Amino acid sequence: MRCPPTEDLKPSMLRAYQTPAFGAAAWQTASAFGLYIACIAAMYAALHVSVWLTLALALPASGLIVRIFMLQHDCGHNSLFPSHRMNKIVGVACSLVTLTPFVYWRRLHARHHKSWNDLDNRGIPADFFSDCLTLAEYDALRPGAKFLYRVSHHPALIHFLLPPVIFILLYRLPFDTPASFRRERRSVYLLNIALMGIFAPLIAIFGAKSVALVQLPAMAMASIIGIWLFAVQHRFETAQWTRGSDWTFNQASLHATSYLKLPRIMRWFSADIGLHHIHHLRPGIPNYRLQACQDNFAEEMKAVRVLTLREAFKAPSYALWDEASGCMVPFPS
Numbered sequence: 001m002r003c004p005p006t007e008d009l010k011p012s013m014l015r016a017y018q019t020p021a022f023g024a025a026a027w028q029t030a031s032a033f034g035l036y037i038a039c040i041a042a043m044y045a046a047l048h049v050s051v052w053l054t055l056a057l058a059l060p061a062s063g064l065i066v067r068i069f070m071l072q073h074d075c076g077h078n079s080l081f082p083s084h085r086m087n088k089i090v091g092v093a094c095s096l097v098t099l100t101p102f103v104y105w106r107r108l109h110a111r112h113h114k115s116w117n118d119l120d121n122r123g124i125p126a127d128f129f130s131d132c133l134t135l136a137e138y139d140a141l142r143p144g145a146k147f148l149y150r151v152s153h154h155p156a157l158i159h160f161l162l163p164p165v166i167f168i169l170l171y172r173l174p175f176d177t178p179a180s181f182r183r184e185r186r187s188v189y190l191l192n193i194a195l196m197g198i199f200a201p202l203i204a205i206f207g208a209k210s211v212a213l214v215q216l217p218a219m220a221m222a223s224i225i226g227i228w229l230f231a232v233q234h235r236f237e238t239a240q241w242t243r244g245s246d247w248t249f250n251q252a253s254l255h256a257t258s259y260l261k262l263p264r265i266m267r268w269f270s271a272d273i274g275l276h277h278i279h280h281l282r283p284g285i286p287n288y289r290l291q292a293c294q295d296n297f298a299e300e301m302k303a304v305r306v307l308t309l310r311e312a313f314k315a316p317s318y319a320l321w322d323e324a325s326g327c328m329v330p331f332p333s
Contacts, residue, residue, distance in 0.1 A: 009297065014293055017293040018286075020080060022086075025086075036068060039061045043057045061222075063222075063225070070270060072098055076106040079287075098222075101174075102191075109126065116257075117247075118243075118244055129230060129231040130235055132153075138331075159224060160224055234257060252280065253281040257276045258276060258304070258305045261308055
């Protein structure tokens with residue numbers, strides 16, 4: 001049977017993969033939280049042996065935080081569990097680990113899904129890591145503005161320094177949230193209260209220094225990994241940007257996002273978020289059905305850009321959209 005061209009692949013064709021399975025969702029949740037709690041307990045115990053051992057354990061702990069964030073992400077799309085109520089409960093529970101207010105972040109992320117890679121709908125704070133200027137817009141800037149833009153979008157800043165600041169500090173405030181969005185703002189304050197209820201006893205038992213040595217390195221690494229996973233799948237060399245009048249959901253899903261092929265262990269920790277083109281095409285598909293969907297529609301998705309891990313490490317250098325050549329380019333020398 002002849003496969004339809006990529007442009008003919010419609011979100012409705014993927015509907016069969018959207019049905020959540022309670023058993024799979026419950027197992028993912030229980031295993032991720034169980035492993036995370038065990039890892040954190042081991043880190044506190046390791047402090048009596050060696051600080052370096054504790055810091056070494058921060059790497060698997062950060063991977064588990066990333067996985068829990070991906071479960072929270074699915075809950076935000078109401079796709080992890082069949083029940084909306086269960087998605088909210090688990091999403092809020094995940095926020096205690098990710099430090100990311102569930103209801104508040106869900107609204108920010110929904111804005112991303114409405115207008116990613118749309119040249120006429122840029123400037124959304126939540127999309128800073130995928131946003132960009134066109135090459136013509138950059139060339140039109142004065143020298144001082146060019147310098148500030150290059151500094152503010154330098155990979156070292158946006159991929160290493162900013163992520164921990166955002167997740168640890170900035171998400172403690174309801175920035176970019178109107179006063180009328182009461183549920184979103186309330187979710188920020190309630191999470192802060194809950195976190196104080198968790199960390200105050202830990203500090204009383206282990207001391208502030210020990211708590212910082214256990215919690216901060218893992219959270220910092222997790223935020224860096226998470227932001228990188230998101231950014232590289234929207235700002236690679238061939239990622240397509242279009243004007244609002246030409247922007248379509250289908251086109252943006254299949255040509256403005258990538259298929260990031262990761263090693264099996266990274267696929268597990270990232271809950272298959274590398275299949276980003278499918279996620280954008282049908283956000284309601286739970287992470288545990290993404291690979292089956294990709295396998296079944298592999299022919300139809302041949303035009304989707306596949307990124308290897310090596311190529312993904314180079315992706316952050318593509319900072320500007322060149323309308324003339326139709327591709328992302330680095331800053332001019």
